[in-house]
Amino acid sequence: MCSPPSSLPTLPMHSVRSRPSLQRSSRAPLTLRPSRCHRRHRPRRQRCPTVAGWRGTRPCSSRAPRTRRTDRYPPLSSTMRGSSTPRVGVEMWTLLARTERRVNGGTSAVDLGLAIPAAASNPTPTRSGASLSPEETYRAHLSLCALQRTAKLQSVRFFGKILGTAADYYVAEARRAEPPEPPEASEPSATPAEEYGSGCNALSYFVTPELGGTWEELPSVTPEAIVAASRTRKFFTGSLDADVCCFPPFPGTERHYLRAQLARIAHGTTLCPSHKYALSPEGAVEPADPEAEGALPPPTSSQLCEPASWRHKNMGILAIGRCTNLPSPEEAEADAPPPQLEPEKPALLPIEASDWALVGPAALGGGAAVVWSRSLRWPGAIAVSEAKEGRYANLYLGYGHPVAAGPMSPSPPPPIEGDDPTAEPVEAEDMPLDDENAAVREAAEAALRAGAEE
């Protein structure tokens, strides 16, 4: 229909479009008008002219499909990274969390290795886990994050807890991006210490008596401190400046003793599964390439119960107190025999079966299999590995002493120095009488002259 000319008044025209029920005002948005049915969003049923029956009036057909409650609130376990099996509570598993963080443009792996108690998903492991309480573990985690931020460390690991008489030490093992300033030049000792970044000084150690306090970095370890620490056996007091009263005297205070013991523990008890790392041609420990020839396959949990599946991650410490032998001097005489050097113990050596007690998961099977490895030489040192996901962790919780072979017998004091047996005493001769008389006469005349002049 054509519209009439605008000059004439328009009369409402009745058409299908102008029916009130289908009309909509131009101001209101296009919405479906709610029906008058008692069910709110369910439109009235309408007879379908084509299909016999009621027109498709499924409730809520125009809305989004209804979601299930479990999809809207997924269980906590599935949101945890790296978990494939459902876990019962976060406190049961502590995470070997690897969070990649961008620090100054480069990626740095903040390795927060914490204690791993027995997994809840592992049914009835019979051995008790060694760990701190869940709250203490969390506090350690926060403290390590703070340490990493303030000290700008490349990677940090929770080493463990050394128990003391007055206070305990929480220990963190860290890798620095840049070496610290070398200490002031002290007296040169017979055996020079290893440079920072190699051998016993490859990593730095931070300790704190309280998790909420500040972490203090321990100085680099010297070979004489390690040798002296292997001869003494003292409890730690909890204050780093305390004296270590022992015989032979310890060269340093408690902080040097603590650092030496930490070096011995770290180099003797840090384990890793065999397939994880390989030695590069330069001798450095690198993550192993699974496709390289000679690469070991990831072990199953039953294979992890064998000592052959574990390796020492760090080099062993020699009797001189270093990981590496000193370079032989260049000016060696041709006649002198070469010095007897102890063979170095490189990294990734297999473990001694008699030094470690390996405990596997219970025979009930199922779930993540965790294998414990407890040191018999350093009671308190624990290595844990999970076969399925290839994770591992090391922890030390103890007093900081190895097992002694027998009751301690301190070394006796050195023998008292006697006279030199070769030299005989020589009697001094007396002055002859005339000379003595002349000396007395001269002294008397000098005194007389001095008295006369006054």
Place this chain on the structure above:
Amino acid sequence: HLQSMELQHHPLVASAGVTLSVAVRAALQSSLPLLCQTQRFASAKLLGQIRGLSADYLVAIGEDEVGERRYFYCVDGVSWAALPTASEPERALCSRLPAGLLFTGDPSHSLTLPELEDDAAEAEPAEPPSVSEEVRLAVTVEQIENECAMVPKGALAPTAWGGFRSDPSFGGIKAEAALNLSSYVLRNCKAPKAGPMAFSADTLASADSTVPAGALCTRLDPATGAALVRSLLFPGFVAYCQPNTPVYGYCYFGDGKKNVDIPFMLP
């Protein structure tokens, strides 16, 4: 009325390195009451865990209404076996064992001791004396209980038949007193000055009479507020008490070895 550790107090001692896995705790929650029921005990509590090479022994103490205590051990936390009572010859044999020997984890394992070299020519070659691991465990548990077990002073009340039981009106000790060793008494040691007619709990030896002095170190755990007393003579022994509450107890988680080097190791 027992004073060794209750399972719900486990978080109080966790800062000393003492942990029980969830599976073990779950097993103990059902097996200890069952032990009470079958053996007609008034209470059964966990003493702790003694570590061995291939397995660890959980040790529990059951006490009946009269005050008699019996010790039980198990490996898995489910089925308990009674520990034998050690006799004097067996205690003497165990004291001759080398100091560094760990438990193996097999209760039937027996250790053979070298013979003494006196009158070897005259006497017939008798069998070398041997001691089984069960007996050795019994002797160790007895040694720990007699030398270490401590409770706060005032927590025990004498009973009519000469023993001691926990005092129901014990309200707890103050926080400053909890760090003082004189506020603790050794539960199984009589003080030397106690006469035969003394009935009160003052007849028990005070904890600061342990030899050597300095073998016990006290600590206030800032997280839980509990006072912990750790023994350096038996590393792994922890006595705990929550100040101003009647919560107290002790437990042992360790190798079972006495630290004989302690005179040299004390600072």
